[in-house]
Amino acid sequence: MHDLLVIGGGINGTGIARDAAGRGLDVVLVEKDDLAQHTSSASTKLIHGGLRYLEMYDFALVRKALIEREILLRAAPHIIWPMRFVLPHDKDQRPAWLIRLGLFLYDHLGGRKLLPGTSVLRRKTTHKLDPLKDEFRLAFEYSDCWVEDSRLVVLNAVDAKERGAEVHTRTACTKLVRHKDHWEATLTSAGNTETRKFRAVVNAAGGWVDEIIDLADPQDSATHLRLVKGSHIIVPKWHEGEHAYFFQNADGRIMFAIPYERGEFTLIGTTDIPYTANKDKVEITEDEIAYLCAGASEYYKRAITPDDVVATYSGVRPLYDDHAASASKVTRDFVLHYDTEGGAPLLSVFGGKITTYRELAEEAVAELAPLFDGLPKTWTRHASLPGGDIPAANFDAYLSGLVLTHPHMPVELLTRLARAYGTRTRALLGDADSMADLGRDFGGGLTEREVAWLVDQEFARSAEDILRRRSKLYLHMTKEEQGAFTDWFAARYA
Incomplete structure (x- = not known):
C-alpha cells in the first residue's frame, strides 16, 4: 500500500508531491495530461505579492506572498529573477499619495531583503516613460519577480521523483473507492488500467477538483469552484528595457x-x-484580444491592434467560490478541505496562487501528518529546486563560468540553457564542445541533445510538451521548423 496519491500535475500537485516525498512518504502523482498543461502554464508568470490585493484589504495574503517571493527567488534563481515594474500615474487615477502609501506597505509587509524598494520616476529624469503618452509624467517603480511558470511545475515534479515519488503523466484517476483505512484508486493510461491502494488521497486537480470529489463521493454534488478565464496576448517588443x-x-x-x-x-x-x-480547450476570444489591445493602447503612444498579436494563450483559474460580486474580486488565496467522512481521508485543494504554492504544500502535508507517525519536519523553505543551487544565487556569475568553459558555443544558447536548467546545464551538455556535438538543430537553438534530456529527465512525451511548456521555442521557430520537429519527434519517440 502506498502512502499518498496526488491527483493533478499542476503547481499545487507537484509541490505537494515534492514536499511529501522529501519527508519520506511513498507518493504517487498522476496527471491526466502533461505537467502544467492547463492553469499552471497560463499565468502572467509573476512571483509577486499581488499589489492590487492591498486595495481589497487582503493584507494577510499579500504578506504571505511577499515572504514566499524571496524564498522562491533563492530556491530557483535560474527560472525566477527580479523585475522592475513601472506604474504610470495621471490626475484621473487614485491620488499619488495613496499609491505611494500602498507601495510603502508593499515594500515592508513581507520583510523584503533581496529586492530594491520603490522609487519615483518623472518624465524629465528617466527614459522609462518615453514609450507612454505624454500625459503620464509621473510613475512609481517597484520590484517583483518573473517566473518560468511551467518550468517551476516540472522542476517540482523532477525533485519529487528524485526523492522517491512516482510521477505519471497522461494517467487519469478514473475510480476511487473509499475504505475505512485506505483508498482503492483505478489509474488509467493509454487504455491500460491498474488498481492501487493508498492511505490518503490529495485532490489537486485544479479546474477538475469538483469532478474528483464527485468520483470519491457521488453523493456530494456541490460546486466549490468559481472558474475565471485569464487570457494573454504576445506582440513584438513594444518598449526598450528590461522593466x-x-x-x-x-x-x-x-x-x-x-x-x-x-x-x-x-x-x-x-x-x-x-x-x-x-476546460480542456480554453481559448481567447476576439473581444478579449480587443480589450487587451485597447487597454495597453490607453498608455502606449503607439497603439496596439489585433493585427500586432503574434500568439495568445488562455487558462482557467479554479478559484474557491467565496461568492464575491465580480470575477476580479474572488479570493486568490487557497482553501484546503480535509474530509474523513466514512473512512480514509481526502484532502481537496481549492484556489491558490503560483507564488504561494510552497506554503500551500506545507500546509497540505501538515493536514495529513497525523496519519504518518514520526513524519519529519518541514524542509522546503531552505531547499533549492533542481538546477537552483547556484552559489549565492548569482546567476550572472554562473553564466560567465559556463561561457568560459564552452567557448565554441553561442552565448545566446548557453544563456537560454542556463536559464532553463541552471546548474544542470553542464550535465545536459556533457562532453559537447560545439553545436555539432549536440546533434540536429531543429531551429531556435533546440537540439537533439536537449530533446533527449527533456524526454529522459523532464517527462516530455510530445513535441508540444517541449515547444510550449518546457520551453517557449515555438515563438522562435518558423511553422516549417515546428512541423519538421513534430514529425521527427513522433517518429523518434513513437
Whole structure:
C-alpha cells in the first residue's frame, strides 16, 4: 500500500508531491495530461505579492506572498529573477499619495531583503516613460519577480521523483473507492488500467477538483469552484528595457506589459472573465484580444491592434467560490478541505496562487501528518529546486563560468540553457564542445541533445510538451521548423 496519491500535475500537485516525498512518504502523482498543461502554464508568470490585493484589504495574503517571493527567488534563481515594474500615474487615477502609501506597505509587509524598494520616476529624469503618452509624467517603480511558470511545475515534479515519488503523466484517476483505512484508486493510461491502494488521497486537480470529489463521493454534488478565464496576448517588443509596466484600466482592472522571451516580445495580460465552457480547450476570444489591445493602447503612444498579436494563450483559474460580486474580486488565496467522512481521508485543494504554492504544500502535508507517525519536519523553505543551487544565487556569475568553459558555443544558447536548467546545464551538455556535438538543430537553438534530456529527465512525451511548456521555442521557430520537429519527434519517440 502506498502512502499518498496526488491527483493533478499542476503547481499545487507537484509541490505537494515534492514536499511529501522529501519527508519520506511513498507518493504517487498522476496527471491526466502533461505537467502544467492547463492553469499552471497560463499565468502572467509573476512571483509577486499581488499589489492590487492591498486595495481589497487582503493584507494577510499579500504578506504571505511577499515572504514566499524571496524564498522562491533563492530556491530557483535560474527560472525566477527580479523585475522592475513601472506604474504610470495621471490626475484621473487614485491620488499619488495613496499609491505611494500602498507601495510603502508593499515594500515592508513581507520583510523584503533581496529586492530594491520603490522609487519615483518623472518624465524629465528617466527614459522609462518615453514609450507612454505624454500625459503620464509621473510613475512609481517597484520590484517583483518573473517566473518560468511551467518550468517551476516540472522542476517540482523532477525533485519529487528524485526523492522517491512516482510521477505519471497522461494517467487519469478514473475510480476511487473509499475504505475505512485506505483508498482503492483505478489509474488509467493509454487504455491500460491498474488498481492501487493508498492511505490518503490529495485532490489537486485544479479546474477538475469538483469532478474528483464527485468520483470519491457521488453523493456530494456541490460546486466549490468559481472558474475565471485569464487570457494573454504576445506582440513584438513594444518598449526598450528590461522593466515591465503595470497599467490601471478605466474599468478598475489591472494589466501588465512585460518583456518576454529574450526581450523579443511583449506579454500583455490578463483578463478576468467567468468561465463555464470546455476546460480542456480554453481559448481567447476576439473581444478579449480587443480589450487587451485597447487597454495597453490607453498608455502606449503607439497603439496596439489585433493585427500586432503574434500568439495568445488562455487558462482557467479554479478559484474557491467565496461568492464575491465580480470575477476580479474572488479570493486568490487557497482553501484546503480535509474530509474523513466514512473512512480514509481526502484532502481537496481549492484556489491558490503560483507564488504561494510552497506554503500551500506545507500546509497540505501538515493536514495529513497525523496519519504518518514520526513524519519529519518541514524542509522546503531552505531547499533549492533542481538546477537552483547556484552559489549565492548569482546567476550572472554562473553564466560567465559556463561561457568560459564552452567557448565554441553561442552565448545566446548557453544563456537560454542556463536559464532553463541552471546548474544542470553542464550535465545536459556533457562532453559537447560545439553545436555539432549536440546533434540536429531543429531551429531556435533546440537540439537533439536537449530533446533527449527533456524526454529522459523532464517527462516530455510530445513535441508540444517541449515547444510550449518546457520551453517557449515555438515563438522562435518558423511553422516549417515546428512541423519538421513534430514529425521527427513522433517518429523518434513513437
